[in-house]
Amino acid sequence: MVIININIEMHCHSTASDGILSPQNIVLEAKNKNLELLCLTDHDTTDGIEEACKAAKEINLKFIPGIELSCNYKGSSIHILGYFKDESYKNLDFQNFLKNLKEHRIQRAEQIIFNLEKYFNISIDYNKILSSNKGIIARPHIAKAIIDSGYNYTIDEIFKKFLSDSSPAYIPNKLISLSFGIEFFKKHNALVFLAHPKLIKQNLINDVLKFPFDGIEAIYSQNFKYETDKFISYARYNNLLISCGSDFHSFNDKKHGILGSMTLEYDDFQKFLSSYNSI
Helix, strand or coil: CCCCEEEEECCECCCCCCCCCCHHHHHHHHHHCCCCEEEECCECCCCCHHHHHHHHHHCCCCEEEEEEEEEEECCEEEEEEEEECCCHHHCHHHHHHHHHHHHHHHHHHHHHHHHHHHHHCCCCCHHHHHHHCCCCCCHHHHHHHHHHCCCCCCHHHHHHHHHCCCCCCCCCCCCCEHHHHHHHHHHCCEEEEECCHHHCCHHHHHHHCCCCCCEEEEEECCCCHHHHHHHHHHHHHCCCEEEEECCECCCCCCCCCCCCCCEEEHHHHHHHHHHHCCC
16 A cells, blocks of 8 residues: 655744744745645734734645644643644634733743843843744743853753753743643634643643544654654544644754655545634
């Protein structure tokens, strides 16, 4: 039996959150890679979708609007991906929810920057970061600002030493329960997938997989082969959809993959499209 793989990207980030490429350039990069489908899934925002959608239409690239949301379950961070079947993400209720998240993220960043100086004597300019990133501040922006300010650390060192959840400088995201996140996405007509299950602590993964996901990101840039095989088998046995994602942020990012580097089997791709296109 011949297995046909389709080049698609279902998990990537633009400058609308913490990526290096603009939404338009994400689309152009996807076209250069000859991808069949692109889903933009910025963290906690849909601000890049309109720009990406317009660019995709101009070059006839199939585009699906998406988002990645950070949720909490038993004290652990669980990320979910939403793929919107229509323009329900424009709903005022949904956008107000995202606005509150953005405001909290800005307050969180300010506190982290304060803590960096308090605990590690690292001084960076909060207002400069805020203005240069158009009002968006996430940990990658803070890490870059540390390097730009002349501190001799790599991105990986900064995350491990200063920005990890074990650091005294760390401030958690606003806590959103996993059950609420899934329900809220489905309320706004999105397919809901569990993102990068390999990153979930082993003692939690079986509990998390009991939640009513439409699918799981079984094929992920950081997976070992045995993990991909395990998650694909789980999805098929439990009649869940399968997605693939690089989690692209930038070209020199060791923590994430390169845009378009993942493939999905043709049959799994068709099952996703069939579910996505259903009313």
